[in-house]
Amino acid sequence: MSVKQGLLALLAEEPMYGARLRSEFEARTGGTWPLNVGQVYTTLARLERDGLVEPVGGSDDEGRIAYRLTAAGQTEIESWWLTPVDRDSTPRDELVIKLALAVTAPEVDVQRVVQTQRTATLKHLRDLTRLKSRASDEPTAHDLAWLLVLENLLFAAEAEVRWLDHVESTLSRMPSATLRGARPGGAATEPDQEDARRAAAASKGGRS
Structure with missing residues (x-):
């Protein structure tokens, strides 16, 4: 979630100063994406610059300055509510990058990498499930906001476990030689390169 849009959404309710914006943002998202006050005030400065x-x-007496939306800010947040989140750009996912590199690294035990990650993801999933079990049967608006964030994390963790199962199943069907150093795009592995050098030397010897 964009911090910029999050702050505008909060200010659409009433004027707030930076520290309160931070606490409201974290309370409504269950503390999943913590902010620091410096980040909040940097964003506010940019929003003020942009009108x-x-x-x-x-x-006030504590030196705090409250902010409110301008007409342009109100238009901006109203547009944001009705604009779909852009999914065209693919975010970098460290786990995906790690496994993509692991399967092309000859000295890496890819199965162990997958199993280690699955263990951690399953633990994370159990922790999230315990948190959800404590949710109220009659949630307030703030409880509902936290629950929606929590359920998103649950679904993401469940999907990651399924993907890891798929990765392990795919690896089990791959020839072991492929996982010991195959390179995408047909690049030769070290043994292939050595065989090619020997073949070239034998060919030269036969012509002499």
Whole structure:
């Protein structure tokens, strides 16, 4: 979630200062994406620069400045609510990158990498399931917000376990030689290169 859009959504309710924006953002998302106050005020400065928010009067007794939406900011957040989240760009996923590199690295035990990750993901899934079991049967609006975030994490963890099962099944069907150093695009492995050098030397010897 964009911090920018998150702050605009909160300010659409009422003016707030930075520390409260931070606490409201974290409370409503279950603390899943923690912010620091510096990040909040940096974002507010950019929003003010872009004409989307403005300060409300001066600072209070503690030196805090509250911000509110401008008309442009109101238009921006109303548009955001009705605009689908862009899924065209593929985010970098460390686990996917790790396994993609592992299957092309000759000294890596890919099965062990997969099993280690599955164990960690299953533990994460159990922890999330325990958290969900504590949810109220009659949630408040804030409880519901936290529950939606939690369920998203649950579904993602379940999908990761299924994907890891698929990866392990795929690896079990691959020839062991393939997993000991095959390279994408047909690049030769070290043994292949050595065989090619020997064949070339034998060919030269036969012509002399």
